[in-house]
Amino acid sequence: MTALVGDIGGTNARFALWRNQKIESVRVLPTVDYPRPEDAIRAYLQGTGQSVDALQAVCLACAGPVSGDEFAFTNNHWRLSRKAFCEDLGLSDLLLVNDFTAMALGMTRLREGELIEVCPGRSEPGAARLVIGPGTGLGVATLLPLPDGGWRALPGEGGHVCLPIGTSREAALWARLHDKFGHVNAEAILSGGGLLELYRTSCVLDGKQPSLATPAEVTAAALTGDAYASSVLEQFCVWLGRIAGDNVLTTGSRGGVYIAGGIVPRFVEFFIRSGFSQSFRDKGCMSRYFDEIPVWVVTADYPGLEGAGVALQQLLEGPSSGG
Template sequence: MSMALVGDVGGTNARFALWQSGELAAVEVFACADFASPEAAISAYLERQHVTISQLCLACAGPVQDGQVRLTNNHWHVAADSLRDTLKLQRAELINDFTAMALGMTRVTEDELLSVAEGQALAGQMRLVMGPGTGLGVAGLLPLPDGRWQVISGEGGHVNLPATSEREARVLAYLQSQQDYVNAETILSGGGLLRLYQACCAIDQRDCLLDSPAQVTAAALAGDDYADAVLEMWCCWLGRVMGNAAVTLGSRGGVYIAGGVVPRFAERFLVSGFHQAFCGKGSMSDYLTQMPIALVQAEWPGLLGAGVWLDQLS
C-alpha cells in the first residue's frame, strides 16, 4: 500500500500519523481551534512531514452519515468528498472513532495490555471492546474467515444503568430525580465519576468537597475513604455493565477495556470489585469467568484502527 495518512479527530484535538506497511510513524497532535478546516490541518501536517499521500482515513468523534461528520464542540465539518478533492487523493475514508478503537485492538501488542482477568480466548469468536472516556463506547469485534475484522458497532453506552444493591438503587433514584433518563455513560465516563461522587454526597447529606473527576481519583488514591468508596462503586458498575454486554455478544474471544479513564487508576482498578461484578450473572457466572479481560494501555489505538480500516480496503 502507498503512503497514507490516518487521523483521530475529537472535539479539541486532531491526531495525525503516517501509515505504511502496517506501521504508524510521525504522530503529531494539532489543536482543532488553530485551523479553519480539517483540510487546512492535514495540509499543515503534510508540509511538516515533507510527504505526499494517496489516501487517508479519519476516525471522528461522531456519527458518520453520507460520508460526513459534524463534530460536537468543534467548528469543523468533515466531508470525505471535500478531503479527497482538496487534497487530491485517491481515497478518503471517514469512520466513527470507536470503530477505529475496536479495530486498533487487532494491532496492540502484549506489552500494551494489562491483564485484568485470566481466561481462555477462543479463536474465531466475538471480542468485546468497551471504552470509558468522554462517553462510553461499546463495540463487538469479529474475526472473519479471510483474516479481516468486522466491527459490530452500536450505542451500547446508552443502555439503562442497572442497580443491584440498595446503595446503587438510592444513587440511581437520585440521578433519576435530576434527569429524565439515566444511561450507563451517565456514570461510566470521565465526567460520570464526578456525577457519582455528587450523587453519593447528596444521598449521604455530605458537602461536596471535590469538584472534578481528577480530584475524586486523586483523593481516592491518596487514602480518602469516602472518595475510594465512590471509585469502588464506579469500578463495580463498570463490571456489571461490561458483563451484560459480554453475555449479549457472547464475547468468548476476549474483552478489552479501552478509553482514557481506567488507566489513570490501573493499580486500584485491579484490586477493585470489577471482576466479581463482571462475572456476577447467576447461572452464567462460570461462562463469564472463562473470558480473558485486558486493560488497553496503547498510546494510539484509534490511529492504528484507522490504518487497519485502510488495509482491509486494499
C-alpha cells in the first residue's frame, strides 16, 4: 500500500508517504503558503515525484476536534470537507484524526535515544500514559494499553482547560490575562504565542518595558543568562507541570508522561532544572501519587507522522497493529 500521511498544526504541515509501515520522503510545508490542504498535498506530491493516482489512502492528523464532514483547523486558516477533499484528489475515503491522537500513537514507535528522562520512575503495568505538548497550541491525549499488547489513543482538547493558579504571582498574572481575554485557558500560556504573552503580561505586571518580540527571543535570552527572561521561562515550565499533573490525576496516567511538541526540546537542560517536577507533583494530599510516575521529553523528529501511519494501520488491521 502507498498512502499519504500528514500532521497538520497551526504553523506547519508535515507530509510523508507510508509504505511497509514506515514513513518516507518527509517534507514540511508552511500552512500560510497554501490556500487549502489539497493545494499543499499536490505541492508535496509534485515535489516528491509522486502521482495522486498512486495513493491508496490518506490519513491527516489535524489540530482540533474531528467529527462530521466539515473540519476547521484550530490555529490556521485552512478548512476541509471530507467529501470535497476526496472528490478533488480522486480518493474513496479520507481518515481524519486529532493531531494529538496521532502524537500519542507515535509514542508507540519511538526508537532508542528519542526520550530524555525528566522525572525518574517506573511505569505502572496496564496504566494509561499522558501525552502533552506545547507547540503552536497545547495538545493533550491519553494512550491506553490494550490486553493484546496494542494501544488505543483517546483524543481530547485538554489544552483548553482553565489555567490553574498555584501562587499569588500566578493569580496576579491570571488576573491580567483575564482582563485581556476573558476565559484563560492553558493554551493561552503553554504554547509558542503563549510564552510571548506570558513575557508581555509579566512585564506589564512588573512595570517593565518589553524588549523581546518573539517566543524565540524570550527563549534565547533565558538560555544566555537574561535573569528576567529566565524567570518567565521558569514560570512557563512550572505552569506546564501544574497542567500535566492535573491531567495525570484526571486520567490516572501512572504509566508515564511524554512531553512532546516543538517547544520544550529546545531548552531541555533548562527544563530539567526548572520547577516543572515540583509543580507536577504539588497536589496536596495526592502528591505521593506521583512518586513513581516517569516523565520524558520526546526528541523524535516526526512522531505525529508516525502516529498518523499507525492510525491508518489500525483502521485496516485493528488496534493491535499499533506497535
